[in-house]
Amino acid sequence: MSQKPGKQTAPPPAAGNDEALAPITAMMSSRLMVLANLLKRGAILRYKRLAGLSSVEFGLVASLGRRPPMSVVRLAEAVGMDKGQISRALAELVSRKLVAKEVNPRDNRETLVCLTKAGLAAHDTIVAGAQERNRRLLEQLSKDEFKVLLDQIDRLTDTAAQMLADEKDLN
Secondary structure, three states: OOOOOOOOOOOOOOOOOHHHOOOOOOOHHHHHHHHHHHHHHHHHHHHHHHHOOOHHHHHHHHHHOOOOOEEHHHHHHHHOOOHHHHHHHHHHHHHOOOEEEEEEOOEEEEEEEEEOHHHHHHHHHHHHHHHHHHHHHHOOOOHHHHHHHHHHHHHHHHHHHHHHHHHHHHO
16 A cells, blocks of 8 residues: 555554553553544545545435435434534535435425435445445454454443443533
């Protein structure tokens, strides 16, 4: 892999060399954020290349998926953004004929959105790309290691959720 001039990245720390790291970078949460950010940046580049979608757009297309039409408000909740944040991306997806909008027949104050045929093709590209990236990431683990990793992630997620609830209670 070649790097662009002027863009230097530090090599990852060697396993078991935590004493050489700044205390915050040795923490599990910091390491998980680095991993998540690397995966997200790679995904953004891939979906831009394969489907011409920005990060917000591919999030919307992925969330809409092969589901029935959903309200813009529900979509915003699904992607964790407010309605205003996604409106420009939705307008772009509509103009590119990847998403269709219609008034909810049950409530004409509400707009429903769904993927078009071209949007479904983009969605399928995203899913295939995600499956390939997932396979490549995990191919180095045995089945037992993979199961242990998932169990540990689930335990850490439960603990992190409890920590968040505790912080909310203190505020």
